[in-house]
Amino acid sequence: DTGVSQDPRHKITKRGQNVTFRCDPISEHNRLYWYRQTLGQGPEFLTYFQNEAQLEKSRLLSDRFSAERPKGSFSTLEIQRTEQGDSAMYLCASSRVTGNYGYTFGSGTRLTVV
Amino acid sequence: AQTVTQSQPEMSVQEAETVTLSCTYDTSESNYYLFWYKQPPSRQMILVIRQEAYKQQNATENRFSVNFQKAAKSFSLKISDSQLGDTAMYFCAFGFNDMRFGAGTRLTVKP
Numbered sequence: 001d002t003g004v005s006q007d008p009r010h011k012i013t014k015r016g017q018n019v020t021f022r023c024d025p026i027s028e029h030n031r032l033y034w035y036r037q038t039l040g041q042g043p044e045f046l047t048y049f050q051n052e053a054q055l056e057k058s059r060l061l062s063d064r065f066s067a068e069r070p071k072g073s074f075s076t077l078e079i080q081r082t083e084q085g086d087s088a089m090y091l092c093a094s095s096r097v098t099g100n101y102g103y104t105f106g107s108g109t110r111l112t113v114v
Numbered sequence: 115a116q117t118v119t120q121s122q123p124e125m126s127v128q129e130a131e132t133v134t135l136s137c138t139y140d141t142s143e144s145n146y147y148l149f150w151y152k153q154p155p156s157r158q159m160i161l162v163i164r165q166e167a168y169k170q171q172n173a174t175e176n177r178f179s180v181n182f183q184k185a186a187k188s189f190s191l192k193i194s195d196s197q198l199g200d201t202a203m204y205f206c207a208f209g210f211n212d213m214r215f216g217a218g219t220r221l222t223v224k225p
Binding site for chain 2: 035042043056091093103104
């Protein structure tokens with residue numbers, strides 16, 4: 001297992017366009033998390049899944065954001081009608097069910113909205 | 115609300131010396147886990163050390179150790195014998211089902 005993979009590594013898009021990111025977690029990890037990190041800040045929680053069920057979604061998350069994990073394996077995060085304020089690093093992490101051993105993070109997808 | 119505060123935005127230490135990074139948090143939960151993560155420049159987040167809130171004994175991982183004070187909701191990280199490779203952003207985090215992170219401390223180890 002090569003760890004948590006995220007694709008693409010970088011994405012530049014024009015304001016108003018839709019973007020989709022993919023995350024492939026460690027295969028035996030049931031939980032998958034999405035975070036957003038802006039420059040000089042810590043990761044901000046967005047949402048997490050246990051298998052295919054989305055168990056929690058941040059109240060800060062705009063309706064323009066949606067995440068799926070259709071078969072309990074990989075996950076996608078879509079941002080519709082992107083805004084400049086969406087520019088950030090989007091981090092995916094995975095863990096075993098309780099997460100008490102900590103998360104394994106991917107390298108992230110850096111989104112730039114121009 | 116669950117919050118994490120890292121009051122030291124930047125710190126520096128001489129190689130081979132010891133440095134302590136502070137972290138406080140706020141929660142009404144009684145059962146949770148605490149973590150320190152390291153994020154080297156342009157690289158991914160790596161778990162440094164974890165602590166279970168119900169354990170009084172402080173966790174230790176080689177040169178890294180924590181001082182966990184549950185009543186004070188404090189969770190500091192001590193790095194002994196600092197190495198150049200320790201230069202990174204350090205994030206304190208806690209949670210149970212999902213984690214909340216602090217804003218980070220940028221640590222620079224100087225030769």
